[in-house]
Amino acid sequence: MVGAGVVGHASAVALRAHGYTGRITVLGSERHRPYDRPPLGRGFLTGQTTIDELALEAPHDDLDADWRLGVAAVALDAATHRVTLANGRTVDSDAVVIATGSAARRMSTMPRGVHTLRTVEDALALREELLPGAHLVVVGSGVVGLEVASTARDLGLRVTVLGSSTDALHTAFGATVAGAVFGLHERRGITVRTDLRVTELIGPGWVSGVRLSSGEEIGADLVLLDIGAVPLVGWLGGSALDPGGRDLHGGVVADSAGATGVPGIVAVGDCAAWLDPATGAHRRIAHFSDTRNRPSIAMAALLGVDPGAAAAPATLTSEQAGALVQFAGRLHGGESMTIEAGGVDTGDLLAVYRRGETPVAVLGIDQPGRVEEWRTRLLELSLSPTDTDAHVDTAGPAGPVRDASALG
Missing domain, CATH: 3.30.390.30 (FAD/NAD-linked reductase, C-terminal dimerisation domain)
Known part of the structure; x- marks a missing residue:
């Protein structure tokens, strides 16, 4: 299992639920056991939620898994199912589950005081700088960025959200719903501006603001980037999952159950581009509900068993x-x-x-x-x-x- 986050944990749970009794080795680049990510932008930033409360594993859970954390996978020999780690060690297996997830998209230049929010460490670094009276600029108007904007406002910061019509909230649910959500924040004293594009973070050293495509500059004491995510699939370059150097930016291509073109290898979570039977296209998904539910389908495909009921609505x-x-x-x-x-x-x-x-x-x-x-x-x-x-x-x-x- 390459990936020890929400999807890796759910996949291990699903394997046991489907009757698998063999060995499970879980590899993770983070040093933490699986934790819940959505609260990072809410209660965890305020200190109301502790890291122990984020844990996905209940005290009585026993997946009988070998957890190897704090070191990333850097290569896969798909034919032999051998994974090479950053420390030079290798792990051999009969099957591989690719669950490496995604990383927050960054800008080409990242002065100090500019943050993304994907991990516990990201949240801890951001929390230290959410000081009353400071001006936070959120670049992007996705759900996570808006949650952080609301939290920061409650902590006494001035907050400006700079959004685009291509942001996920707008493209997913439409302008009417996006406008209703923006209105919630504006009534709380948050400035929300849309239909613009940030082209530059002003530095060097500590960030002092952002520059728009129009040339306008907006001052900031700190900045949060909420501009999407990229699948963590670079370590698969040159493998059989990347024939001829095919671009994997869209995620690991898999069928409607997560099976790749290589026997014994499945991909699940937001590093995977599953086939959508309704449209005939492959796409990445990142709903929290799907990251918890789809592993059961993929693990059933891996084991060759009936996955049971179809997935519920996301x-x-x-x-x-x-x-x-x-x-x-x-x-x-x-x-x-x-x-x-x-x-x-x-x-x-x-x-x-x-x-x-x-x-x-x-x-x-x-x-x-x-x-x-x-x-x-x-x-x-x-x-x-x-x-x-x-x-x-x-x-x-x-x-x-x-x-x-x-x-x-």
């Missing part, structure tokens, strides 16, 4: 400026959307997305009861043999955006 839960934002379903793009309760100005809307006449997704802001009702309905539709499109869509590896990494 879900996303986020705290935005004191409001609860929830999503369930799957979006390919081009769906119609109607607001069926609440409204944009009141910040409590319920949006339902349809493909043709069929509902395929729901998003609610402070509408937990209605979202749960719709989630149950979407699940029923996905399991209905009379609704082929909804069934294939939910069972397949689609995601609400082409690269949903910014959704957290």
Whole structure:
């Protein structure tokens, strides 16, 4: 198992659940055992959540796995299933699960005071600089960046969010929903600007601001980049998974169950580009719910057993400026959307997305009861043999955006 995060942990759990009794070796570049990442931008930044509370393993869990942490994988011999580590050691196996995840996208020049948020270490470094009265500029208006903006505002910072129409929140859910979420933050005193592009971080030394494509400069005491993520697949270069030096930036290509073109090797999580049967395209997904659920499908494929029930609709839960934002379903793009309760100005809307006449997704802001009702309905539709499109869509590896990494 190459990757000791959420997906690696879920894959090990799935292997045992499917009856595998052999050895499991888990390799991880971080020194931490698997932990929950979404709280990093919320309670962990304020100190309300401890690192022990982030742990995914319960005290009574026993996966009987050999955890080898703090050293990255640097090469794979796909034919022999041999993984080479950064310290020069090798690990041989009968099968390999690629679960290395992704890394936060960075800019070409990164002065001090510029942060990304992907790991515990990232969160600890950012937390030290969230000082009352300081000015935080968040570049990108994805879910994670907006959560950090809200947390920073609660801690007494001035906050400016600089977004683009290509950010995940906008491209995934549409301008109406994005505007409603932005409104939540603006009512909390956060400045939100959209439809612009940051071209430069002003340095050198400590960051003093950002420069826009228009030439405008905006001052900052610290900056958080929320501009997407790139799959951690560079270590696979030259392997049989990269024939002829094919570009792996889009992730490890796999079928609808995570199997690669090499026997005994599967890829899962947001380093993998699974085939979507509904569209015939490969895409990466990064919903937290899918990273927990899809490993069961991939491990079943690896073991040659029945995966059981189809995957439920993807879900996303986020705290935005004191409001609860929830999503369930799957979006390919081009769906119609109607607001069926609440409204944009009141910040409590319920949006339902349809493909043709069929509902395929729901998003609610402070509408937990209605979202749960719709989630149950979407699940029923996905399991209905009379609704082929909804069934294939939910069972397949689609995601609400082409690269949903910014959704957290």
